[in-house]
Amino acid sequence: MVANRESFVHEYDKNGKIVCKKTIGGVSTTFDTIMRATKGTWVAHGGGSADKETVDKYNRVMVPPGDPKYVLRRVWMTDEEVRGYYEGFSNETLWPLCHIAFVKPKFSERDWQIYKKINKRFAQAVLEEIENEKAVVWIQDYHFALLAKYIKEKRPDVLVAQFWHIPWPTYEIFRVCPWGKEILKGILHNDLVGFHRYYQVDNFLGDIVRELESKVDREEYSVEYKEKKTKVGAFPISVDYERLVKEAENVTKRDITKFITYPYKILAIGVDRVDYTKGIPNRLLAIERFLEKNPNYREKFVYLGIGSPSRTNISTYRSLGEQIVEEIERINKKFSVGNWQPIIYINRPIEHDDLIYLYKNADLCLVTPLDDGMNLVCKEYVATNKGDGALVLSSFIGAAKELTEAFLVNPYDIKGMADSIKEAIETPKEERIARMTKMKELIKDRNIYRWTAKFLLELAKLKK
Structure with a gap:
């Protein structure tokens, strides 16, 4: 198999020791599972600071460390x-x-x-x-x-x-x-x-x-x-439905006060790479519109956005990151009461168990790209959620053709997204469970x- 990103990367830590880390997200996570089963060879760019120090004379290293299943062949670039x-x-x-x-x-x-x-x-x-x-x-x-x-x-x-x-x-x-x-x-x-x-x-x-x-x-x-x-x-x-379900079952308690330090009743989450295709600014405007039209949800609703920095050497991406922070500061300033603010933004990846716990317990997951081939965040949320959550999903992505029980939105329609957030929150629990159950069954059947x-x-x- 050939992919740009390697499944495992070797880096020097702050003490100069070589550590091996599993890369997170996208193709790398999906295909590591497949490669472990097939025991083939993965050809990828070796971009880690210690990658060259860990390969043999043929630029190969066996992975995963400690339980090798397949060959990782690294290709070098300046x-x-x-x-x-x-x-x-x-x-x-x-x-x-x-x-x-x-x-x-x-x-x-x-x-x-x-x-x-x-x-x-x-x-x-x-x-x-x-x-x-x-x-x-x-x-x-x-x-x-x-x-x-x-x-x-x-x-x-x-x-x-x-x-x-x-x-x-x-x-x-x-x-x-x-x-x-x-x-x-x-x-x-x-x-x-x-x-x-x-x-x-x-x-x-x-x-x-x-x-x-x-x-x-x-x-x-x-x-x-x-x-x-x-x-x-x-x-x-x-996605690997069974693995995600087991992970959710095993993650029973995590301390999320490190993310949210004040009381709330409704938790919405968003998990994205910081990329202009993900529709993050429009999503923030929809949250603003939702709170404007529904003041009764102020001090009750909180949106936790997890944005992993991406391609920061490209000016378009740096500008987007700055725009997102500015919008969040503006919206929070507009609605904040005491310690409560409507939007919390984590501009980095978080621990995997924390992410699974948030997926499991979030009342809503907002997945609103302007365009996307498939998008697996929505499927991860459905697989791991405890069963009564609601998925607000862009109709412009591949997953929307399967997850028809989601609350489908046009990511350019700010008012429509705001209305869908309200609808998702106020839909009776029995209906939310029925919708989520159908989506879980579909993903279980159509797995990786x-x-x-x-x-x-x-x-x-x-x-x-």
Whole structure:
């Protein structure tokens, strides 16, 4: 498997000792579970301060520490390469291009060249790992649009698949990318390409029809380009439901006075990377509107926002972080009474057990991205909640197609979100339990293992 982020990182602590930490969130958490079961090789960027000190001469290390299950193969980059490949082309070009958040993509020839260079470097690492053996290579996400091409040029016999975790844009948006055709050609070297939803598949196929001379079959969802056939499908990702349920059962008591120091009756939470696609400023405005229209909830309602800093070397993200803090200060100043304030913001990741405890006991979880491929926070909340919570969910994300018992909102509609917060709070407990029960049953059935099996079984059908 290939992913930009490694599952375990080695760092020097303040005393100069090497410590190994499990990376949190996104692809890394999801696929660590899968890799432990399959005992394969994970190829990723080695970005930890002590990563080079812990690998063998082949840049490999066995993980997890103490109970090794699979190989982690690290790929190295200079700071300049990280800026061009990761911060630049991946997150200032492809990320805004693929998300409808009205942030203009940056098109830099220099970043594009570095992106290609790093994709080639990862391809070389993959080829070294598989040597002359038969292999299946599973590529994760938008950091590697050209990786399948570079692998197939050397090993056309290897089965290669890619899952694109973020949305795919319509042609009216995609056509502005100067390297759009090269990106599509690169992805079409895969034997199988997966997205979360069929509207994302339709966007991808539509862009191919408009950009490349190819044969697109919309009935079987396949593309034939230059005598190479690629299958395309929708595979909605999920979470490890049983593991999350056990974690919630085991977390019986946590001291959350370190977060909230005053009494409250209604706890709403939000858990996000600090990213402009997550709709955090609009969510704050909705909370403000809710308290304006419903003064009876003042001194009773509290929103605890957990915002993990992200991509802080990019100016857009730094500005967003500053905007969020300013909005929270303004709203708190407007409504605060004595020690009570409506919004508490934790601008860092928190301990895992604390997060599970908050999920379990929160009355509401607000998940309101402007756009998102799937979003797993909402599924984690449903899996771990004690059963009578309410999920306020953006209708513009992949998960909304499954979690229809949530209180669905338009994240641009401030008044509508405020009204939905009130509705979620005031919905009778019996109805909230019924809604949550249906969502729990769905996630239990459509879990991460079913997702993995469905994708790999589809890939197995293509094996020659």
